[in-house]
Amino acid sequence: MKTAILSTEIIQKLQAIVSPTFLFLDEETRKAYGHDETEDYVFPPSVVLKPGSVEEISEIMKVAFQYEIPVTPIGGRTGLSGGALSIHGGIGLSMDRFNKILHIDEQNLQVTVEPGVVTQTLQEAVLEKSLFYPPDPSSRGSCFIGGNVAENAGGARAVKYGVTKDYVLNLEVVLPNGDIIWTGANTLKNSTGYNLTQLLVGSEGTLGIITKIVMKLLPKNNHNILMLVPFFNASQACEAVAKIFKAGITPSALEFMERDAIDWTLRFVDGVSLTIKDEVQAHLLIEVDGNYPDVLFSEAEKITEVLEQFDIDEILFADSEDQKNALWKLRRAVGEAVKANSIYKEEDTVVPRYELPKLLEGIKSIGNKYGFKSVCYGHAGDGNLHVNIVKGEMSDEDWTTEIPKGIRKIFELTVALKGTLSGEHGIGYVQKNYMDIAFSTTQLLLMKGIKTVFDPKNIMNPGKVLPDNL
Amino acid sequence: MKTAILSTEIIQKLQAIVSPTFLFLDEETRKAYGHDETEDYVFPPSVVLKPGSVEEISEIMKVAFQYEIPVTPIGGRTGLSGGALSIHGGIGLSMDRFNKILHIDEQNLQVTVEPGVVTQTLQEAVLEKSLFYPPDPSSRGSCFIGGNVAENAGGARAVKYGVTKDYVLNLEVVLPNGDIIWTGANTLKNSTGYNLTQLLVGSEGTLGIITKIVMKLLPKNNHNILMLVPFFNASQACEAVAKIFKAGITPSALEFMERDAIDWTLRFVDGVSLTIKDEVQAHLLIEVDGNYPDVLFSEAEKITEVLEQFDIDEILFADSEDQKNALWKLRRAVGEAVKANSIYKEEDTVVPRYELPKLLEGIKSIGNKYGFKSVCYGHAGDGNLHVNIVKGEMSDEDWTTEIPKGIRKIFELTVALKGTLSGEHGIGYVQKNYMDIAFSTTQLLLMKGIKTVFDPKNIMNPGKVLPDNL
Numbered sequence: 001m002k003t004a005i006l007s008t009e010i011i012q013k014l015q016a017i018v019s020p021t022f023l024f025l026d027e028e029t030r031k032a033y034g035h036d037e038t039e040d041y042v043f044p045p046s047v048v049l050k051p052g053s054v055e056e057i058s059e060i061m062k063v064a065f066q067y068e069i070p071v072t073p074i075g076g077r078t079g080l081s082g083g084a085l086s087i088h089g090g091i092g093l094s095m096d097r098f099n100k101i102l103h104i105d106e107q108n109l110q111v112t113v114e115p116g117v118v119t120q121t122l123q124e125a126v127l128e129k130s131l132f133y134p135p136d137p138s139s140r141g142s143c144f145i146g147g148n149v150a151e152n153a154g155g156a157r158a159v160k161y162g163v164t165k166d167y168v169l170n171l172e173v174v175l176p177n178g179d180i181i182w183t184g185a186n187t188l189k190n191s192t193g194y195n196l197t198q199l200l201v202g203s204e205g206t207l208g209i210i211t212k213i214v215m216k217l218l219p220k221n222n223h224n225i226l227m228l229v230p231f232f233n234a235s236q237a238c239e240a241v242a243k244i245f246k247a248g249i250t251p252s253a254l255e256f257m258e259r260d261a262i263d264w265t266l267r268f269v270d271g272v273s274l275t276i277k278d279e280v281q282a283h284l285l286i287e288v289d290g291n292y293p294d295v296l297f298s299e300a301e302k303i304t305e306v307l308e309q310f311d312i313d314e315i316l317f318a319d320s321e322d323q324k325n326a327l328w329k330l331r332r333a334v335g336e337a338v339k340a341n342s343i344y345k346e347e348d349t350v351v352p353r354y355e356l357p358k359l360l361e362g363i364k365s366i367g368n369k370y371g372f373k374s375v376c377y378g379h380a381g382d383g384n385l386h387v388n389i390v391k392g393e394m395s396d397e398d399w400t401t402e403i404p405k406g407i408r409k410i411f412e413l414t415v416a417l418k419g420t421l422s423g424e425h426g427i428g429y430v431q432k433n434y435m436d437i438a439f440s441t442t443q444l445l446l447m448k449g450i451k452t453v454f455d456p457k458n459i460m461n462p463g464k465v466l467p468d469n470l
Numbered sequence: 471m472k473t474a475i476l477s478t479e480i481i482q483k484l485q486a487i488v489s490p491t492f493l494f495l496d497e498e499t500r501k502a503y504g505h506d507e508t509e510d511y512v513f514p515p516s517v518v519l520k521p522g523s524v525e526e527i528s529e530i531m532k533v534a535f536q537y538e539i540p541v542t543p544i545g546g547r548t549g550l551s552g553g554a555l556s557i558h559g560g561i562g563l564s565m566d567r568f569n570k571i572l573h574i575d576e577q578n579l580q581v582t583v584e585p586g587v588v589t590q591t592l593q594e595a596v597l598e599k600s601l602f603y604p605p606d607p608s609s610r611g612s613c614f615i616g617g618n619v620a621e622n623a624g625g626a627r628a629v630k631y632g633v634t635k636d637y638v639l640n641l642e643v644v645l646p647n648g649d650i651i652w653t654g655a656n657t658l659k660n661s662t663g664y665n666l667t668q669l670l671v672g673s674e675g676t677l678g679i680i681t682k683i684v685m686k687l688l689p690k691n692n693h694n695i696l697m698l699v700p701f702f703n704a705s706q707a708c709e710a711v712a713k714i715f716k717a718g719i720t721p722s723a724l725e726f727m728e729r730d731a732i733d734w735t736l737r738f739v740d741g742v743s744l745t746i747k748d749e750v751q752a753h754l755l756i757e758v759d760g761n762y763p764d765v766l767f768s769e770a771e772k773i774t775e776v777l778e779q780f781d782i783d784e785i786l787f788a789d790s791e792d793q794k795n796a797l798w799k800l801r802r803a804v805g806e807a808v809k810a811n812s813i814y815k816e817e818d819t820v821v822p823r824y825e826l827p828k829l830l831e832g833i834k835s836i837g838n839k840y841g842f843k844s845v846c847y848g849h850a851g852d853g854n855l856h857v858n859i860v861k862g863e864m865s866d867e868d869w870t871t872e873i874p875k876g877i878r879k880i881f882e883l884t885v886a887l888k889g890t891l892s893g894e895h896g897i898g899y900v901q902k903n904y905m906d907i908a909f910s911t912t913q914l915l916l917m918k919g920i921k922t923v924f925d926p927k928n929i930m931n932p933g934k935v936l937p938d939n940l
Contacts (some may be wrong), residue, residue, distance in 0.1 A: 107712050107824035108853075130718070152661045163659055165668075166636065179912045185890035187820045188852045189633050191622040191672050192890045192897060192908055193935060194917045198635075198668035202661050219718040242577050248600070248689040248761075291718075292765050350657045354577035382658045383578075420655035420662045427662055438662055442649045447664045449923030453916060465663060 006046050006090070010067055014049060014091070017059045022097070024048040033092045036079040037139070037335075038430055039345060043085040045072060045092025052097045054172065054180055054211040061209070062178035064091060064459050071176075072461050073205040075115065075147030078139040080335075080346055081428030083151060083204045087463045093209065095146055101125050102212070109217045110169065110186060115146020115210050119153075132220040134161035137424070138332040146210050152202035154424035156253040156331070159381030160289075161218070163424060165201045172212035173200055176455040186214050199450070204426050205461040207454040224252065224289035225300045226324045228274075230313035234258060234282035238356035241284070241380045243306045245353070249299050253287035254381030256356075261334045261377040261388075268337035272326045277313055284380065285331055334377050335386070343391035345403060345430075347410060351419030353383035362413040363387055370406035371398060384423035411437045427465045435467045444470050476516050476560070480537055484519060484561070487529045492567070494518040503562045506549040507609070507805075508900055509815060513555040515542060515562025522567045524642065524650055524681040531679070532648035534561060534929050541646075542931050543675040545585065545617030548609040550805075550816055551898030553621060553674045557933045563679065565616055571595050572682070579687045580639065580656060585616020585680050589623075602690040604631035607894070608802040616680050622672035624894035626723040626801070629851030630759075631688070633894060635671045642682035643670055646925040656684050669920070674896050675931040677924040694722065694759035695770045696794045698744075700783035704728060704752035708826035711754070711850045713776050715823070719769050723757035724851030726826075731804045731847040731858075738807035742796045747783055754850065755801055804847050805856070813861035815873060815900075817880060821889030823853035832883045833857055840876035841868060854893035881907045897935045905937045914940050 006014075015023050024030065025047055034044030051057050064071045070090030077084055086092045098116035105111065106129055113122055119140040123133050136155035137143055143153070149171070154163040169190075171183045183196035190197075200207055231237035237256055244251065257265075259281050266274060284307075288299045304315065318324040338344055351359050360376060363385075367374050372394060378386040387410060391399050411421055411434050420438050421431055435444060448466055451458075476484075485493050494500065495517055504514030521527050534541045540560030547554055556562045568586035575581065576599055583592055589610040593603050606625035607613055613623070619641070624633040639660075641653045653666035660667075670677055701707035707726055714721065727735075729751050736744060754777075758769045774785065788794040808814055821829050830846060833855075837844050842864060848856040857880060861869050881891055881904050890908050891901055905914060918936055921928075 105822070105824075106716065108822040109715055110822065152659075152665075154659050154661075158659060162636075165665070166632075175912070175916075181910065181913050181916075183913075185820070185885070185908070186822050186888040187854075187890055187893065188823075189622075189624050189628060189820050189849075189854050189893035190890055191624075191818070191892045191894050193905060193914075194677075194920055195622075195635075195668050195672055196913065196916065198665050199920075202665055207664075219715070219720065245579055245689070246576065250689065292762065292768075295762050295765060298762075348661070350655070350659050352575070352578040352580065352656050353658075354575075379659075384657075384659050415655070418656040420657055420660055422661040423657065423659035424661050435663060438655070440651065442645070443651050443653075443666065444663075446645075446651075446666065446923060450664055450669075450920060453919030453923060 006069065010063065010069065011047065013063050014047065014060060017056050018049050018051050022050040022052065033074050033094055034086060036077040036082065036084045038080055038082040038085070041082055041085055043087045045086035046089040048092045048094055050094045050097050054174060057174045057209055057211060058178045058180055060091065060093065061174055061176060065177045065457060068457050068459055070459055070462050073209050075144035075150070076118065076142050078143040079147060079151060079426070079428065080348070081422065081426040082430045083426050083428035083464060085429055087429055095144060098211065104129055104131070110214060111217055112212060112214050113145055115144055115149070115213060117145050119143050119145050119148055126217055127220060130220050131217040133167065133215065133217055135164045135167060138335060145213060149201055149210055149213055150203065150205050151426040152424065154379060154382065154384065156255055156379060158379060159254050160250050160252040165198060167215040168197060168201050168213060169216055170214040171197055171200050171210050173208040173210055175208045176457065176460045188216060202426065204428055204465050206451060206464050207460060221289045222291050223293050223296055224287055225296045226287045226318040226327060227300065228316040228327055229284045229286060229307055230276060230280040231282045231284065232279050232311045232313065235357045235361060236310045237282040237284050238360050238380065240307060240310050241356055242354040244303055247302055247306050249302055251286050251381060252289040253285065255285040255331055256380035256385070257283045257285065257331065257334060257377040258375055260375045261338065264341050265330055265334050265337040268340055269329060269333045272330050280313055285327060338375055338388045338390065341390065345389045345407070347387040347407060348422040348425035349387055349410065349414045349419060350382065350384045350423030351414055351417040353381065355417040355419065356380060356383055356385065359385055359414065359417060363410055366406055366409045370402045372403060372406055382423060383419065408434060408437065429464055432465055433467050476539065480533065480539065481517065483533050484517065484530060487526050488519050488521050492520040492522065503544050503564055504556060506547040506552065506554045508550055508552040508555070511552055511555055513557045515556035516559040518562045518564055520564045520567050524644060527644045527679055527681060528648045528650055530561065530563065531644055531646060535647045535927060538927050538929055540929055540932050543679050545614035545620070546588065546612050548613040549617060549621060549896070549898065550818070551892065551896040552900045553896050553898035553934060555899055557899055565614060568681065574599055574601070580684060581687055582682060582684050583615055585614055585619070585683060587615050589613050589615050589618055596687055597690060600690050601687040603637065603685065603687055605634045605637060608805060615683060619671055619680055619683055620673065620675050621896040622894065624849060624852065624854065626725055626849060628849060629724050630720050630722045635668060637685040638667060638671050638683060639686055640684040641667055641670050641680050643678040643680055645678045646927065646930045658686060672896065674898055674935050676921060676934050677930060691759045692761050693763050693766055694757055695766045696757045696788040696797060697770065698786040698797055699754040699756060699777055700746060700750040701752045701754065702749050702781045702783065705827045705831060706780045707752040707754050708830050708850065710777060710780050711826055712824040714773055717772055717776050719772055721756050721851060722759040723755065725755040725801055726850035726855070727753045727755065727801065727804060727847040728845055730845045731808065734811050735800055735804050735807040738810055739799060739803045742800050750783055755797060808845055808858045808860065811860065815859045815877070817857040817877060818892040818895035819857055819880065819884045819889060820852065820854045820893030821884055821887040823851065825887040825889065826850060826853055826855065829855055829884065829887060833880055836876055836879045840872045842873060842876055852893060853889065878904060878907065899934055902935055903937050
């Protein structure tokens, strides 16, 4: 597929659909909608559209289908795999105006929401009704719920509450040819035909455009306990993770941060301070939640008993809401802090949680071989480790030639440990050519076949997810 | 597709793969593998094979692919939608010999299991390691876990713990052309390509043959409270369901039984007795579970407070394990009891739970119009109501002509209430020609397209799920 050049005739047709107010050809807007949080990539679309209704999107897709114009759905632009980059130009379809929470259904514990609602806004709106939307990506203050669905986002609470996919019941989707469908029903159970809903979740905008989302909610929890645990040995911190579950406890968060991650972040964020002994190599941030304080104390005690088998410094129990917020602010800012520190590449490795120590040690050893430093942190309770490969003092040449080899080794290790390439960031643009490590050609051709069923002209976010040479 | 007649040459090839011991041509075996629990249908395969390894299945599929022979995977034959019926003859592929629990991974809280393991056997094996596999279909004593995955089975605990799909992490699958793939990875989170795992779950044996299943497990719970609540008004029982959740409680089971269901079952099962006032129209069976008895008492109390707003008789709290088992035995036997009572058809309607009273009232009113009696029961907490339409004294002609019209009306009502055709039984053979009620041609053609990607020759359990006239 060549990069699209849109004729005046096409632009006029698009303008007639969204009105001139919501069609942007200026460089500034195109550039702004040409990047997300993925490294320093910028791929501006040829035109940015901000449609205001599903009918407008349907009309846009009919034009795109007729003229075979690439269309890239664009959400909050916080993605880490380049899913929202218009790598072939064409139409950048911003979902900014789909920003309404349509219905909080207190009788059925469900919410119907447009994809352009910021995740934190959704969380807070349902909390006002004593309801709980658990998925909690670190970017929740700016990411869109539609992007969360498209990438199957996770976050810190996934360990107890699951990821975005576990909350999506039904989706309204505009197909590449302009047809509008619902994928399922607003029910907690569904054995009615193939699961189109779960096929769309995590499909990274390559099968259709999500325009409405029906999600299930939980009753809110009233209490939690948060503790920060300093480990003198990073591998032991990873080992402790599986032991906590083995003891019968399911924390509502179980986060791992290497020493550098926490140090860099302490320098990066305002208003958070911690005294950490020099010998500390890593921290676990552990939360339990529920409605009964006594139960939480008992669970925290059991966790402490497990932790005391390891070589740890004194555990910090957050003693106020402010301190809890400060610790979460610290954890959520790690990604940005690393980014501010150096050119970097972020991998989103995931393995069965017991394999975490092997993964961490393997990554360090691969780093030694290929000459890169890495800063690791992430959702250890899920076995989900974010590996930030930092350029630091590395030469541009080594960065270009050696790093892809090293990343390939990391993914090979991940897959050998029964894990896979991405736990919650998606494959998008930056990981697609590593897909052969996780999947055989047979599997990839099934995926390509599915893509072709939905998108026979390959106009829907082309150049994502599937490898180039397939 | 015509019914297959297998030549001597093909039979010899199949015999060479599985050995003569595991190839059956006799009428008795073919009949035995030609039915499940769906009404009184019998569709014997032309030949029954009992392969012993994934390699054998791969070889069988290569032969089937070459000669375009229909292949129907057969599990525990407890299905209620006819998914295991060889409606076009051909190969009936029994999974009886895939009966091993391969690995209970106590470090990662996972189990790798073959599809022919009986669900209860799996539950008990993991419980011995203090682990918990929650999905709990009423047929758990004889259904296969592979069938549970194929139909996305639910059961009583789904209301708190989710259905089979929520536990499946990864599947080994033999494709119609004989290729062997894994669908995902053994991880709790996965954003790596399209979700082939969830596409296979609930695909009812129409996309491939599941040969290994990796599932997540939970730490076991140690305590529960079970209560049986008699309602003087059946609609009020349905109303109470949503109110319990609204009060912030998530019971581990919330089951509804109409008066006839419980009466017929009391006559059907041995060793369970209950005294029920004449005026009682329905019961709710409610369970809460957890590790802290005090919490459960508190939750049971809150539930009681909700229930007291309704017109109920005295609540029975099960005071021993024996009594709990007796109540569950009663609940689990309802389906069989109805079946023993009359020729019947069972629908597996599901709606958002608050809509249950409307669904129940609508079903009764449709029954009045089309002249049928129905007995309703099911997983009310999920909004999943099993509707047993009993023939009773109805004439054969009315049964044949009027019932399909009545069923169509029931499904139309279900869909109008934002629900769908099947919550946990699947579409299979008996509901496929109602699929147009839940889905437009656009949606159905997407499903058919997916089917064709996996199964270009339409040999994999043909004549199921998708409507005949598509």
